[in-house]
Amino acid sequence: MAETIRVGIIGLGWPGVMHARGYAAAGSFKVVAVADLIPERRRTVMAEHEVSREFSEGEDLLADKTIDAVSVCVPNHLHAPMALAALRSGKHVICELPVALSVQEARRMADAAEKHGKVLLYAAQRRFGGHEQAARAAITRGFIGEAYHVRCVWTRTRGIPLGTGWFTQKEKSGGGSLIDIGSHMLDLGWHLLGQPKPVSAFGVAYARFGGLVPQGIPFDVDDQAFALIRFENGKSLELAVSWTINQPPQQNGTACRVYGSGGAIEVYTPQGAVLYRDFRSDGQCKENPLKPPRTTHHAAMMRHFKDCIHGRTAPTLGGPEGIVLMQALHGIYQSNELGRSVGL
Numbered sequence: 001m002a003e004t005i006r007v008g009i010i011g012l013g014w015p016g017v018m019h020a021r022g023y024a025a026a027g028s029f030k031v032v033a034v035a036d037l038i039p040e041r042r043r044t045v046m047a048e049h050e051v052s053r054e055f056s057e058g059e060d061l062l063a064d065k066t067i068d069a070v071s072v073c074v075p076n077h078l079h080a081p082m083a084l085a086a087l088r089s090g091k092h093v094i095c096e097l098p099v100a101l102s103v104q105e106a107r108r109m110a111d112a113a114e115k116h117g118k119v120l121l122y123a124a125q126r127r128f129g130g131h132e133q134a135a136r137a138a139i140t141r142g143f144i145g146e147a148y149h150v151r152c153v154w155t156r157t158r159g160i161p162l163g164t165g166w167f168t169q170k171e172k173s174g175g176g177s178l179i180d181i182g183s184h185m186l187d188l189g190w191h192l193l194g195q196p197k198p199v200s201a202f203g204v205a206y207a208r209f210g211g212l213v214p215q216g217i218p219f220d221v222d223d224q225a226f227a228l229i230r231f232e233n234g235k236s237l238e239l240a241v242s243w244t245i246n247q248p249p250q251q252n253g254t255a256c257r258v259y260g261s262g263g264a265i266e267v268y269t270p271q272g273a274v275l276y277r278d279f280r281s282d283g284q285c286k287e288n289p290l291k292p293p294r295t296t297h298h299a300a301m302m303r304h305f306k307d308c309i310h311g312r313t314a315p316t317l318g319g320p321e322g323i324v325l326m327q328a329l330h331g332i333y334q335s336n337e338l339g340r341s342v343g344l
Contacts, residue, residue: 005309006066008033008091010058010082011073012041013163015096015123019071020049022298028306035061058082062089069119069309072096075164076179077172080105083120087112092119094305098183098329099322101174106326110319119308121315122322126188128300130292135258135265135273136192138290143275145262148235150192152185153255155242160212160223168210168219176221178205179329182241185254186229187317187325189237192258192267196231198324202341203227203332209244227332229344239332265290 007029009016016036023029033053036042042054055061058074062085069092072082080100086093093113099106099122113120126132139147161180166172173179190196204226210219224242231237256267263277263285273290295303307313317325331344 003028005029005306006032006068007070008035008061008064008067009045009071009073010035010061010086011071011075011096012036012038012045013073016041016071016073017045018298019073019094019123019302020045022302024049025299026302026306029302033061033064033067059085062086062091065090067091069093069305071123075166075172076174077101077166080109083109084112087116087118087120090116090118092121092305092309094119094121094123094301096123097125097187098174098179099326103323103326103330106319106323110323113319119305119315120319120322121305121308122317122325123301124184124187124191124317125297125301126184127191127316128297128304130296131267131273132188132192132256133296133300134290134292135256135267137293138265138273138275139192139194139258139260143262144258144260144264144277147193147258147260149238149259150189150236151238151240151255151257151259152189153240154181154185155224155240155245155247155252157247157249157252158212158244159252160209160243162213162217165217168213168217168221170220173221175329175333176205176207176223176225177241177243178203178222178225178227178332180243182225182239182332183325183329185241185256186227186237186239186328188256189239190229190325190328191316192256193231193235193237195321195324196233196235198229198328198331198344199232200230200341200343201227201328201331201335203239203335205333205336212244225332225336227335229328229332 035055072095205222229237
């Protein structure tokens with residue numbers, strides 16, 4: 001492969017725009033083609049990144065044999081079909097979360113990547129933020145002893161995504177707040193714990209605020225969900241997410257706390273990630289802000305994608321890991337339906 005990796009982006013909503021900027025910041029990439037049904041979106045990205053080719057359909061972009069890799073940034077129900085088509089056409093793939101609509105789709109995607117010898121990386125954006133990278137580095141270096149529990153929260157008081165209307169339709173989205181923002185927080189917590197094997201899930205999901213959606217837009221998904229995941233080594237993960245919930249607006253946003261045998265980390269604070277350790281008998285402790293790396297967010301993610309393509313490392317969230325993430329999400333939904341904990 002040439003030193004410069006030629007990239008096509010399919011879908012130019014916010015994720016696609018951020019992928020394009022991430023490629024530019026990472027270096028050694030060149031976005032050569034874009035695909036989106038909306039001409040204005042195509043023109044905006046083409047002007048910003050000097051892109052030469054445009055398509056309305058992703059399938060037409062995939063027919064371009066000069067493209068080495070693609071970003072799949074389309075609605076959830078198109079993740080698997082588009083990623084599979086890209087892998088079969090001989091292209092490396094970075095695909096937005098959630099992985100797919102089902103565990104079965106995730107398996108097909110992983111199998112296709114292995115069969116065709118191409119990289120499949122899921123765009124787990126929160127793994128690459130500055131706060132998150134600093135937290136993971138501190139955990140890896142043993143600063144909190146053994147990390148055994150993580151609490152992950154992403155709640156919105158009022159924030160049901162509408163877009164073109166597919167977010168609130170289970171057939172196209174696979175679910176609501178849990179599979180949407182929940183997949184990112186579940187993945188982050190799992191990553192911070194070192195990706196242990198999940199063994200059981202207990203969860204509840206609610207759909208209480210469908211009346212807030214404009215008339216004529218279907219709503220058959222969850223708007224909030226809460227879960228507990230147990231892992232084979234005794235570690236655990238607590239998850240709380242919502243598109244809309246009755247709480248003060250100042251409680252909107254994310255929280256992530258990692259508890260260890262020798263300390264703890266608060267990932268999201270105004271200071272960045274903060275390490276707490278050397279606890280005294282009265283509970284007082286040392287507070288140490290953690291320094292983030294220089295390269296963060298989409299630039300860091302695309303650098304990782306580049307290293308995967310060149311064989312320097314394996315995807316941090318690739319095909320096999322995508323299957324596990326989908327199994328955990330499916331387990332939470334299944335637990336909600338059955339009213340009990342389920343094995344994973």
